[in-house]
Amino acid sequence: MKLLHGLILLVVLFSITACARTTKYEWGSYDADLHKYYAHSIKQEDLARNLQVSIQQCETNGRMVPPGLYGEYGYLLYETGRYGEAAGFFQKEHDKWPESRVLMAKMIRNCKAKMNPDKESKDKEPPQNEKTD
Amino acid sequence: MKKLIRCSVVFVLIIAAGCAAKHPRADYTAFKAADPHSILIVPVINHSVEVNAPDYLLSTMTIPLAEKGYYVFPVNLVKRTLEDDGLSDADMVHNASTTKLCDLFGADSVLYVSIERWDARWVVLSTRVTVALTYSMKEGKTGQVIWQRKENMVYVPQNTNTGNIVGNLIAAAVTAAVTKAAPNYMPLAHQANAQAFQPIGTGIPAGPYHELYKKDAY
Helix, strand or coil: CHHHHHHHHHHHHHHHHHHCCCCCCCCCCHHHHHHHHHCCCCCHHHHHHHHHHHHHHHHHCCCCCCCCHHHHHHHHHHHCCCHHHHHHHHHHHHHHCHHHHHHHHHHHHHHHHHHCHHHHHHHCCCCCCCCCC | CHHHHHHHHHHHHHHHHHHCCCCCCCCCHHHHHHCCCEEEECCCEECCCCCCHHHHHHHHHHHHHHHCCCEECCHHHHHHHHHHCCCCCHHHHHHCCHHHHHHHHCCCEEEEEEEEEEEEEEECCEEEEEEEEEEEEEECCCCCEEEEEEEEEEECCCCCCCCCHHHHHHHHHHHHHHHHHCCCCHHHHHHHHHHHHCCCCCCCCCCCCCCCCCCCCC
């Protein structure tokens, strides 16, 4: 009888571990949302909102925010003209992932140029027309 | 006793041989030398007629590669930035110098993907959905190819057997019509990525953020 109980427990444990989805990072709905965004079934603001939620969830649960997500969210803010906030997220990506530093430094410079067009115009940053979505 | 041991050794060898991958092992010499820590996934080239396929495919590659232990550059940011720089055409990006591209983004390697097929075709009472992809990874310093792979995924919906020929024909026609109206390519795309990236010996070796880094293909 004891043996049977043991066996049942073992089978249950096996099936649980087999079902567990073991991912390194918590991605939320990032890939599915990106697909829907490209299929025009959700808007840029929906993609941004969901990204913000999943970043927040990672931060409050003390989990590592997946590579690229701060940058991705930062770019969506940048596209909608929220340059100051965008720079903050590019900075987070920059600090968390050393591999991103070259690109993020550029993105932060772009944000500053947008916020301070006169000062940065010397740095041969052509005045760009704003992107609206 | 000796005979028994010998027998079991032979048995184990047979099992091991049976488990061995069917594909020949890839040559990882160049990959090891390059030791990339980051991957820049650039927009996908499209040889199919489905205009949205490249963007859809772009959304599927970040997660498996980041989970493999690499820093993956944010794909949407990269795509838009390239467009702003006048590189909205994937063919142009693929033809541009890998070294320059890597300098621009500070990347160690670039993953180039082409869609060879992304279609649903009517074949004898059912629709075959096909996704065929070519992957090529190049390193940033010399632009040399360090990994490549081709995947061809086919899905044929199961026909329901109704017990009579007329019933079967109708059932098949209905299944095909459904698949034709809205074929779902995404599971095939995910499967192709998994089959390309994951297998040890043919896939992409684990990156620096993975516990198997320098252990699986080295």
